[in-house]
């Protein structure tokens with residue numbers, strides 16, 4: 001079944017959440033200019049990249065460190081890749097289940113073209129199962145369970161060009177699992193002057209990342225903890241490959257920012273904030289932006305309270321004391337730590353309230369007051 005839906009698109013903050021049909025009319029209200037998208041119930045049959053056929057039959061996927069072994073007519077852990085007669089297919093190529101134009105600050109990327117917007121897309125599926133997931137309704141389901149818009153790479157690039165949106169963000173679920181769709185969109189985007197940013201947990205293998213990075217302009221990684229046990233118990237993944245990929249991204253010179261979600265009682269000790277800060281400073285550099293994000297109860301962690309503001313401020317103070325220069329607090333609207341301060345003169349170079357920039361004191365990459373260079377892409 002296929003239904004053509006005429007959508008008024010695309011103003012900042014306007015969303016087409018294809019996951020819940022009941023939400024659609026409300027999301028469409030107030031959006032400007034008419035575009036046409038197709039809903040589809042078909043899944044894609046595009047051959048996956050980075051897999052090996054096994055001599056004994058079956059395939060091994062090499063996109064992420066899970067290395068799923070998948071026999072005929074079965075799918076990998078992420079639920080969006082399927083073995084058919086030992087050819088491996090991605091089922092979500094060109095099928096966005098969420099479409100939204102967000103401020104780049106929402107990703108969050110604070111040192112990357114501040115004040116611009118990003119066309120944000122996702123497909124169903126994920127390669128981990130974080131107990132605190134905000135987007136579990138799309139990340140923890142199969143593509144048959146989401147409402148998918150037929151949006152091949154060219155359509156995404158065309159939307160950006162028509163609507164003057166400078167960047168595409170692969171986000172909400174885990175873009176690693178829709179690698180081929182992200183890769184081709186980013187490649188086509190670059191050919192037409194549209195940038196791409198990956199918003200990810202960083203649970204990806206080395207070689208796919210090497211090949212992808214030339215087509216990306218920035219990467220934001222959710223470093224969910226600095227303890228392996230937390231990844232095992234709360235994330236359903238591993239810390240070590242994520243740390244390795246962070247170092248790889250930094251060495252490759254792709255702009256990188258980090259988010260650490262502070263979850264009460266699970267990853268919120270002073271010792272962890274110190275270890276995190278020391279690791280970032282040692283391996284990524286003191287000028288790597290670190291965003292502490294406040295937790296709100298959801299999904300499988302509804303039993304925990306929101307992170308106390310005091311804990312957030314303590315994390316911020318520890319990271320600053322350890323020498324990190326750009327430490328931010330997220331989900332604390334109006335807090336002074338939403339803004340960027342020059343590490344040399346201490347003045348506000350980018351003043352933010354929520355996703356709004358109210359003050360901008362950069363000349364190119366330099367502080368307007370003391371000419372100190374601020375890292376990032378401005």
Ligand code: SF4
Pocket residue numbers: 061062063064065066067068075076077078079081126127176177
């Ligand atoms: S991308 Fe999906 S199928 Fe491939 S290894 Fe990771 S979880 Fe498994």
